[in-house]
Amino acid sequence: MLTSLILGAALCTALLLLWPRLSRARLWRATVTPLASIIGSGFLVLGPILESAYGIWAPAVMAALCLGAWLFGAAVRVNIARRARGPRSPAEERLESGASWALAFAYVISVAYYLNLFGAFGTRLTPWNDPLHAKLLTSAMFLLVLGVGWTRGFSALERMEQVAVGLKLAIIAGLLAGLAAYFWDKAETGALLANPPTLTGWAALTLGFGLIVTVQGFETTRYLGAEYTAPTRIRAMKLAQGLSALIYMAYIGLIAYVFPPGTGDASETAIIGLMGLVAPILPLMLTGAALAAQFSAAVADTGGAGGLVEELTRRRIRVRSAYALLVGLGLALTWTLDVFEIIAFASRAFALYYALQAGIAALGARAEGQTLRARSFEALALLGLVIAVFGAPVE
Numbered sequence: 001m002l003t004s005l006i007l008g009a010a011l012c013t014a015l016l017l018l019w020p021r022l023s024r025a026r027l028w029r030a031t032v033t034p035l036a037s038i039i040g041s042g043f044l045v046l047g048p049i050l051e052s053a054y055g056i057w058a059p060a061v062m063a064a065l066c067l068g069a070w071l072f073g074a075a076v077r078v079n080i081a082r083r084a085r086g087p088r089s090p091a092e093e094r095l096e097s098g099a100s101w102a103l104a105f106a107y108v109i110s111v112a113y114y115l116n117l118f119g120a121f122g123t124r125l126t127p128w129n130d131p132l133h134a135k136l137l138t139s140a141m142f143l144l145v146l147g148v149g150w151t152r153g154f155s156a157l158e159r160m161e162q163v164a165v166g167l168k169l170a171i172i173a174g175l176l177a178g179l180a181a182y183f184w185d186k187a188e189t190g191a192l193l194a195n196p197p198t199l200t201g202w203a204a205l206t207l208g209f210g211l212i213v214t215v216q217g218f219e220t221t222r223y224l225g226a227e228y229t230a231p232t233r234i235r236a237m238k239l240a241q242g243l244s245a246l247i248y249m250a251y252i253g254l255i256a257y258v259f260p261p262g263t264g265d266a267s268e269t270a271i272i273g274l275m276g277l278v279a280p281i282l283p284l285m286l287t288g289a290a291l292a293a294q295f296s297a298a299v300a301d302t303g304g305a306g307g308l309v310e311e312l313t314r315r316r317i318r319v320r321s322a323y324a325l326l327v328g329l330g331l332a333l334t335w336t337l338d339v340f341e342i343i344a345f346a347s348r349a350f351a352l353y354y355a356l357q358a359g360i361a362a363l364g365a366r367a368e369g370q371t372l373r374a375r376s377f378e379a380l381a382l383l384g385l386v387i388a389v390f391g392a393p394v395e
Contacts, residue, residue, distance in 0.1 A: 003279055006175070006282065006285070007174060017166045017170065026228070027236060030221065030235075031243075034218045034240035035169075036217075036297075037216070037220050038216070038241070039168075039169070039247055043293070044271050044290050045117065046211065046248075046252070049211065050252055051252075051255055051259065052198060052261070053197065055196050055198065055261075056194045056256065059252050059256055061208055063249065065211060066244075069212070069218065072218075073219075073237055075354070076218070076221075076361075077234045077238070078365075078377075079357060079360050080222060080234055092363045092367075099356035099357055100308055101312060102352045102353040103353045106346065106349035107302075108329050109342065110346045110349075111145075111301045111330050112333040112334055113213070114297045115330065116134070116135075117268060117339060118141055119137040119334075120339060121286075121290035122134070122291060123137055125272070125284070135335060145298060145327070149302060149303070150323060167288065167289065167292045168292040168293045168296065171286065175282060175286065176247070178279050179255060179278060180250075182258060183254045183258055192257045193260060195256075195261050205390075206391060209351070209387040210347050212350060212391065213343060215244070218237050218241050221234075268339040269290075272287065309322035333345075343393065344391050344393035347391045351384045351385075351387035351388040352385070355382075355383075355384025355385045358378070358384055359377070362375075362377035362378045
């Protein structure tokens with residue numbers, strides 16, 4: 001019965017995403033890119049981390065992450081609107097250039113993060129479930145992305161990405177349906193748990209800083225100006241962030257109170273073991289979702305990084321060379337760091353980008369005489385810098 005519910009929810013979601021009236025709607029097409037980025041790798045990694053570290057307070061921490069992402073998104077939205085109104089000050093443009101370099105660097109780390117998770121999930125249910133084989137699979141995927149991007153260009157990478165996005169969202173819908181049924185069963189028998197947190201104080205705060213990358217992705221609308229108007233991009237970002245926040249809160253709310261402490265392992269693929277307790281079909285489905293999520297996100301960020309580097313260097317470094325540089329750095333990160341360290345580094349890199357975007361918004365607000373708004377964005381920029389400095393990996 002539970003398996004039928006899970007498969008039914010996944011199938012209905014897939015059909016909804018394929019419905020022409022939705023799939024062809026301009027606002028929805030603008031929303032899919034940031035939504036797919038936000039609900040990607042982080043969705044699979046975040047649940048066990050928050051449940052283990054924060055216990056009963058996991059939903060509150062998830063709400064804080066979503067709120068932080070919304071505030072940083074507000075800075076990006078303000079900058080989209082101001083840029084659409086006309087020329088900005090030289091200081092804003094210089095800071096924008098710095099933000100673009102920070103984003104290109106963040107993309108390099110995030111591709112390593114995505115493909116390392118691909119390697120971990122890809123070997124999880126096989127006889128070769130160990131760090132060495134996971135890194136070998138990750139390295140092979142780096143070379144695949146480089147080969148396709150080098151020989152056929154980003155258009156081929158985009159086609160590969162599109163197939164993965166719908167699969168990922170459909171499987172996540174099945175996961176939430178299974179978790180809801182499992183939660184309901186526990187609630188009916190009075191078996192819900194109130195686990196105490198294992199981290200408190202500064203350690204808990206810095207771990208939260210190190211997880212900001214798991215709700216990252218909304219900034220992709222900033223770079224869709226060739227396809228969509230500024231108002232459409234702003235609406236799409238709000239819709240993507242709102243939907244992703246609802247999904248994340250439902251997910252963490254369902255997972256936080258049903259598993260005793262120590263139920264899962266401490267690996268990046270812990271969600272697979274936990275969901276095996278809910279329904280036997282979920283580990284296979286989640287492995288498929290993980291592979292789709294990691295690959296689609298890695299493809300998107302590879303293309304984004306290549307395009308940014310070419311633009312910022314005024315074509316002195318061409319896209320193909322940027323792909324090769326990205327893969328070289330990604331392989332170095334893969335063989336020197338573990339996944340949780342890469343996640344923390346990616347969070348820091350994106351926090352720096354968001355701090356710069358908040359700084360640009362503050363400059364724009366001051367130029368328009370909005371002192372209170374400028375101070376708010378300055379405080380947000382300071383928060384981004386604090387996250388960039390103090391974000392910590394999972395131990």
